[in-house]
Amino acid sequence: MQLTGRAESSVRPAVPADAADIARVQGIAWRTAYRSLLPPSVLDDWDDAAVADGWASSLATPPTPAHGVLVALEGPTAVGFLAHGPAEVTAQDPASPDGPTAEVTALLVEPRWGRRGHGSRLVAAAVDLLGATGVRRLQMWVPREDPVTSGFLESAGWAPDGWSRTLDAGTTTIHEHRWHVLLGDDEGPG
Structure with a gap:
């Protein structure tokens, strides 16, 4: 008799040994979600080993103590990650009046593992x-051009805060909107 059941899902802080899995998830997610957004050379010239080396270095020696990465697991398999750090403060974009702010710099789940709660678990762990x-x-x-992430954030209680920016990605321009959520707000996560 064969037993069936759902594999254990979890989130934990990433360690340098997770770097290859993080690079794999990033490469697959970018190729799937951002093929039309990123310059072809970024994805065509993707070097898993070089990306993994960069993640290993960042995980071993974060830029600041406020930087970190969480990894989502399905059983023993890394299926997603969330990277965070301090929010950038500039003269054009001053510190938030809402209090200390952190920025999610990456939130990716390998598409074949999507819609199983991994993104929600990553965000909840980051909030905690x-x-x-x-x-x-x-x-x-x-x-x-990423309605999937925008829709996910909206369903989790986040909202656009009115800030936009344009990034020059060589052969293309990427237009971004900033989303935010207040922690401890009765209407948002926390």
């Missing part, structure tokens, strides 16, 4: 982790 450090607001830049 960062909220405990005094962060009161999370924000994330999302390409205008």
Whole structure:
């Protein structure tokens, strides 16, 4: 008799040994979701080993103590990740009046593992982790051409905050909108 059941899903802080899995998830997710958005050379010249080396270095020696990466697991398999760090503050974009702010710099789930709660678990873990450090607001830049991520964030209680930016990606221009959520807000996660 064969037993069936759902594999255990979890989220934990990433370690340098996760770098190859993070690079794999990033490469697959970018090729699937951003093929029409990124310059072809970015995806055609993708080097899993080089990307994994970059992640290993970042995980071993984060740029600041406020930087981190969480990895989503389905059983023992890494299926997604969330990277975070301090929000950039500039003269044009001053510190939030809502309090200390962290930025989600990447939130990716390998498409074949989508719609199984991994993105929600990653965001919930980030809210718990960062909220405990005094962060009161999370924000994330999302390409205008990425309705999947925008829809996911909206369903999780996030909203656009009115800020937009344009990134020059060589042969293309990427237009992004910033989304945010207040931690501890009765209407949002926390």
